[in-house]
Amino acid sequence: MEEYVPPTDHLSDRDFRRLGELIQNYCGIRMPPVKKTMVEGRLRRRVRALDLASLDDYCRRLFDGGELGSEMVELIDAVTTNKTEFFREIEHFRFLTAKALPHLQSQPHRPGRDRPLKIWSAACSIGAEPYTLAMVLGEHARTMRDFRFDIYATDICTDVLQKAKLGIFPEDMAREVPNDLAKRYLRRSRDRARPTVRLIPDLRQRVHFGHLNLMDPEYPMDTDMDVIFCRNALIYFDKATQNTVLSKLCRHLRPGGFLMVGHSESVLGSSLPLTHVTSAVFMRS
């Protein structure tokens, strides 16, 4: 077995602090000292891709060489955590079909019938979350004639958005998709050496992807969303940033609409116009 040789190239404390401030100001993600090893590992890949000598060299170009603007997208792509799964935190999807949809459709303007139901996945990563929504709503449409829906899916990270738009996933990732849904909505690749699945075009067309930084002062999104999923992104922000983001999201949710956050995230204790409905589910009051 080959001996493990630990990397010798490290970020100075000053550079890590400067990078941390830059990243937190730009995308809200906190960079406490425990993340230093992770950031170093990811940025070493950038150092290699740019053919630079060291992390020190990388930081010099970033902070002193005026290359911050052009490198920002790559830097954010390198430091964001994009872990996601189909049917992640499945209770939300159960709640959506069992409670949220019947409730929304009992409202006078009947979203889904009189106009398309609008759902926003506000930190969508490579698309497993919005495509899960597409399958769940596709199933709902089978039980209700004329049911229409649109899913908006945004993220700050450009490389995940490119993957999301393609809608092609390693077959392993589709393990959590129930068999009947997989049969109806996923198509397997012919290449059995690299097995992948792809969502059927009819569902892909219902998901509209776009770039959006939750730190931006305004979101260029409709203000009458019926449901917003903002899951497993807030956890990387500090409390004040979480509150600011949540209050902006509330402006895009119509009264009576639902907000889903990750099960390890909290909205409680804030003065937002939200009523707690059940675990990690809130209603716009």
Ligand SMILES: C[S@@+](CC[C@H](N)C(=O)[O-])C[C@H]1O[C@@H](n2cnc3c(N)ncnc32)[C@H](O)[C@@H]1O
């Ligand atoms: C761990 S993934 C969660 C994906 C999905 N919501 C889920 O729960 O499976 C977090 C996502 O948040 C995105 N993100 C982080 N900061 C963001 C910001 N300021 N604006 C928009 N998206 C952000 C990341 O790029 C990443 O794709």
